Amino acid sequence: xxxxxxxxxxxxxxxxxxxxxxxxxxxxxxxxxxxxxxxxxxxxxxxxxxxxxxxxxxxxxxxxxxxxxxxxxxxxxxxxxxxxxxxxxxxxxxxxxxxxxxxxxxxxxxxxxxxxxxxxxxxxxxxxxxxxxxxxxxxxxxxxxxxxxxxxxxxxxxxxxxxxxxxxxxxxxxxxxxxxxxxxxxxxxxxxxxxxxxxxxxxxxxxxxxxxxxxxxxxxxxxxxxxxxxxxx
Amino acid sequence: xxxxxxxxxxxxxxxxxxxxxxxxxxxxxxxxxxxxxxxxxxxxxxxxxxxxxxxxxxxxxxxxxxxxxxxxxxxxxxxxxxxxxxxxxxxxxxxxxxxxxxxxxxxxxxxxxxxxxxxxxxxxxxxxxxxxxxxxxxxxxxxxxxxxxxxxxxxxxxxxxxxxxxxxxxxxxxxxxxxxxxxxxxxxxxxxxxxxxxxxxxxxxxxxxxxxxxxxxxxxxxxxxxxxxxxxx
Numbered sequence: 001x002x003x004x005x006x007x008x009x010x011x012x013x014x015x016x017x018x019x020x021x022x023x024x025x026x027x028x029x030x031x032x033x034x035x036x037x038x039x040x041x042x043x044x045x046x047x048x049x050x051x052x053x054x055x056x057x058x059x060x061x062x063x064x065x066x067x068x069x070x071x072x073x074x075x076x077x078x079x080x081x082x083x084x085x086x087x088x089x090x091x092x093x094x095x096x097x098x099x100x101x102x103x104x105x106x107x108x109x110x111x112x113x114x115x116x117x118x119x120x121x122x123x124x125x126x127x128x129x130x131x132x133x134x135x136x137x138x139x140x141x142x143x144x145x146x147x148x149x150x151x152x153x154x155x156x157x158x159x160x161x162x163x164x165x166x167x168x169x170x171x172x173x174x175x176x177x178x179x180x181x182x183x184x185x186x187x188x189x190x191x192x193x194x195x196x197x198x199x200x201x202x203x204x205x206x207x208x209x210x211x212x213x214x215x216x217x218x219x220x221x222x223x224x225x226x227x228x229x230x231x232x233x
Numbered sequence: 234x235x236x237x238x239x240x241x242x243x244x245x246x247x248x249x250x251x252x253x254x255x256x257x258x259x260x261x262x263x264x265x266x267x268x269x270x271x272x273x274x275x276x277x278x279x280x281x282x283x284x285x286x287x288x289x290x291x292x293x294x295x296x297x298x299x300x301x302x303x304x305x306x307x308x309x310x311x312x313x314x315x316x317x318x319x320x321x322x323x324x325x326x327x328x329x330x331x332x333x334x335x336x337x338x339x340x341x342x343x344x345x346x347x348x349x350x351x352x353x354x355x356x357x358x359x360x361x362x363x364x365x366x367x368x369x370x371x372x373x374x375x376x377x378x379x380x381x382x383x384x385x386x387x388x389x390x391x392x393x394x395x396x397x398x399x400x401x402x403x404x405x406x407x408x409x410x411x412x413x414x415x416x417x418x419x420x421x422x423x424x425x426x427x428x429x430x431x432x433x434x435x436x437x438x439x440x441x442x443x444x445x446x447x448x449x450x451x452x453x454x455x456x457x458x459x460x461x462x463x464x465x466x
Contacts, residue, residue, distance in 0.1 A: 008401060008429075010394065010397055010398035010401050010402065010426070011394050011397065011422055011423070011426050012391070012394040012395055012397070012398050013398075015391060015394065015419065019363075019364065019365055020418070021364045021365065021366070022366045022367075025366070025416075025418045025419070028417070028418050029416055029417040029418050032417040032418070033417065055416060055417070056415065056443065057415065057441060057443065058415045058416055058417065058420065058439070058440030058441040058442060058443075059294075059440070059441055061292075061294075091328050092325055092328050092329040092444065092445070092448075094328075095324050095325050095327075095328040096325040096444070130252075131252065131254045132252055132254065133254070133255045133258070134255075158245070158248060161243065161244050161245040161248065162245055164243055164244065164245070165243035165245050165246075168241060168243050169243065182289065182290065182291045182445075183258075183262055183288060183291055184261070184262040184265040184266065184288070184291065185253070185258045185261050185262050185265070186248065186258070187291065189244055190244070193243070193244050196241075206291070207291030207292070208290060208291040208292055209291060210289065210290065210291075210443070210445045211325065211329070211444065211445055212325070212415075212443045212444055212445065215325075
């Protein structure tokens with residue numbers, strides 16, 4: 001270590017001098033986002049969702065790609081208040097979801113209502129045998145609980161496409177589809193197909209997406225759905 | 234459902250007609266990224282890392298913000314080959330890491346070498362008592378294993394700042410710091426401080442970051458470190 005470096009005072013001491021809790025950091029972040037956000041035409045409730053997506057990525061480009069079907073937010077709020085199961089296409093999303101936030105809406109939320117099958121033995125075996133992604137067999141296995149569920153796709157376009165097929169061919173209707181797979185192969189078209197269907201959705205058009213974005217949508221919906229909701233937090 | 238919709242043929246049938254496995258999708262994605270990437274001055278090994286970050290986000294803007302300290306990649310490769318512990322600032326990162334990829338480098342990698350303390354009882358209690366983020370107490374608890382470890386920050390700037398303090402004041406030297414907290418409060422300065430220190434780092438300058446980006450860096454390093462590594466995969 002050079003002498004110059006050893007004389008630097010670490011930044012964290014300034015934080016200790018005026019500490020912010022996690023919730024205070026969140027409030028401050030939202031203030032900054034509101035101040036810096038470009039003009040947009042989202043409704044106040046939609047903006048609650050988009051703002052949290054900006055918060056999750058540190059990036060205002062999200063505003064250009066966020067899409068809501070009419071009634072998506074009210075359908076999701078109703079489902080959350082009834083404790084609807086939440087299907088996720090990856091364990092990363094499942095582990096990112098806050099049970100505390102979910103329980104602020106419906107006290108009975110627990111790990112059993114967060115459904116992700118990609119690491120199940122039978123799903124992994126099917127994927128190996130068929131040479132197709134595990135997420136596809138994960139969504140197939142979840143089919144019985146998908147009607148009325150909140151379904152969350154932050155990774156796997158093929159799983160979203162299989163849900164699209166179920167919606168088209170089997171009339172399966174989730175309460176909400178969060179359509180945010182990410183990447184360069186099958187991703188754009190999987191979202192476009194979903195957005196052509198008659199189902200409540202919140203989507204991110206284009207190649208971008210990912211687990212934190214998908215999680216942020218659920219957490220924003222929790223704020224909107226919880227009885228003590230506060231538009232500034 | 235309208236008649237028009239019911240006549241649509243779901244896109245997934247085209248996939249079944251010419252299915253791609255997960256690894257094949259990855260190869261195809263990297264081809265698209267290589268073809269579309271703007272000009273850059275990353276070394277071939279650095280590009281392996283940045284390309285996977287683009288893959289994780291669907292976004293080429295990553296190229297403008299990615300930063301490598303000299304020798305960061307070789308330090309990380311050595312550490313991975315020796316089975317160095319991997320500290321993460323969130324369970325979302327921990328659950329996103331692929332043990333299969335890690336084991337392709339060092340066969341002894343298991344869940345015990347992936348360290349995340351934010352959900353530990355004692356850490357949660359300290360955070361409650363002090364009114365400060367759990368991630369701060371998580372990194373403090375991990376201090377004994379940080380020298381020589383791979384440390385991964387995809388969420389919590391305050392935890393990164395505490396590591397910066399340990400580097401400055403206690404001469405603690407991880408084998409690599411992945412500095413990718415995300416957001417609007419304390420984030421930019423936590424990364425700037427880290428990049429001023431004499432420690433191997435891979436960072437994303439600015440507000441952007443997040444768990445999938447941090448995970449993608451580790452997975453790219455696994456490809457570079459594994460004996461059967463292939464520059465095209």
